[in-house]
Amino acid sequence: MKEAALKKKTLQWLIAFGLMCLLPLFVPVGWLRVLIIANFMAIFAMSWDIMSGYTGYVSFGHNFLIGLAGYVSVLLVYHLGFPLYVCLPIGILAAAGGGLLFALPTLKIRGPYFTLFTLGLLILLHRLVITIGAPTGGTRGLFGFPTVFVGAIPNYYLSLGLAILTAFILWYIGRSDFGKVLKGIYLDEDVVESSGLNTVRFKLHSFVISSIFAGVGGVFFIHYLGSIAPETVFSIFLLMNIIISAVVGGMGTIIGPFIGAYILMLILEGLRPVAPGASRIVIYAVIGLAVFVLRPGGIYPEIQRLLTFLKGLRKG
Numbered sequence: 001m002k003e004a005a006l007k008k009k010t011l012q013w014l015i016a017f018g019l020m021c022l023l024p025l026f027v028p029v030g031w032l033r034v035l036i037i038a039n040f041m042a043i044f045a046m047s048w049d050i051m052s053g054y055t056g057y058v059s060f061g062h063n064f065l066i067g068l069a070g071y072v073s074v075l076l077v078y079h080l081g082f083p084l085y086v087c088l089p090i091g092i093l094a095a096a097g098g099g100l101l102f103a104l105p106t107l108k109i110r111g112p113y114f115t116l117f118t119l120g121l122l123i124l125l126h127r128l129v130i131t132i133g134a135p136t137g138g139t140r141g142l143f144g145f146p147t148v149f150v151g152a153i154p155n156y157y158l159s160l161g162l163a164i165l166t167a168f169i170l171w172y173i174g175r176s177d178f179g180k181v182l183k184g185i186y187l188d189e190d191v192v193e194s195s196g197l198n199t200v201r202f203k204l205h206s207f208v209i210s211s212i213f214a215g216v217g218g219v220f221f222i223h224y225l226g227s228i229a230p231e232t233v234f235s236i237f238l239l240m241n242i243i244i245s246a247v248v249g250g251m252g253t254i255i256g257p258f259i260g261a262y263i264l265m266l267i268l269e270g271l272r273p274v275a276p277g278a279s280r281i282v283i284y285a286v287i288g289l290a291v292f293v294l295r296p297g298g299i300y301p302e303i304q305r306l307l308t309f310l311k312g313l314r315k316g
Contacts, residue, residue, distance in 0.1 A: 043217035045257035061118030099211025141229025250298025
């Protein structure tokens with residue numbers, strides 16, 4: 001990417017961050033907590049996107065990485081009394097190692113076989129955590145361990161900073177030559193391979209990058225909640241939120257999943273007063289499906305087209 005274009009985009013990211021920093025001045029605490037969850041969901045969706053959205057290798061096991069990072073960090077602080085500044089990076093490293101475990105057996109697998117394998121890893125870790133029992137808390141989980149910050153406003157700024165930093169790094173990677181190769185793998189992996197590029201190496205790197213940022217989101221999310229349980233990190237609902245955020249926002253764009261996470265979390269919370277219980281989830285899923293059917297490319301490409309159209313009108 002040219003230096004002038006990079007400086008322009010960096011300025012845009014900084015402006016977006018500055019504007020979002022003003023939200024606590026106008027948003028009630030209850031909604032601020034919704035935005036905190038939206039920030040973490042954005043991190044999860046963007047980390048999923050750099051792997052699945054860019055390469056076309058759709059993973060149903062992203063919770064495996066989030067849960068692995070969260071449990072490793074929590075077990076160290078809960079049972080061994082390690083300080084948070086030690087536990088958090090170790091949890092992220094555990095997710096990166098999990099990404100290698102995730103990738104190495106699957107690099108030659110394509111299509112539904114890859115998806116089923118990732119789902120199998122998720123189910124395996126889920127059952128293992130429950131079976132271990134006392135150390136992990138079993139089905140009940142663990143709670144009462146330290147959090148990074150206390151209060152909605154500090155946690156909002158922490159989660160926002162992590163989300164914006166993740167977005168900028170992954171966006172930059174996606175716009176680089178590396179990202180273009182990943183998009184090529186999505187379009188036709190055999191053609192990329194025949195051009196002399198090692199697609200296995202590129203996929204491995206994308207999986208590890210995805211795992212690192214899933215780990216970042218996982219450790220800070222769990223230490224924000226102050227509790228961890230199998231049904232929190234390994235739930236199908238969390239997986240559905242991650243994938244729907246990416247699909248609705250626009251797969252293979254990074255910015256799209258960021259926007260999608262915010263839209264879907266606001267919809268979920270907005271439906272709470274009018275559609276409590278399971279009906280809220282059904283309506284939410286229908287909205288996600290409708291957007292996918294009507295705009296299969298996602299919302300972000302539509303926003304780009306609109307901005308291009310308006311720019312053309314101003315020039316005209």
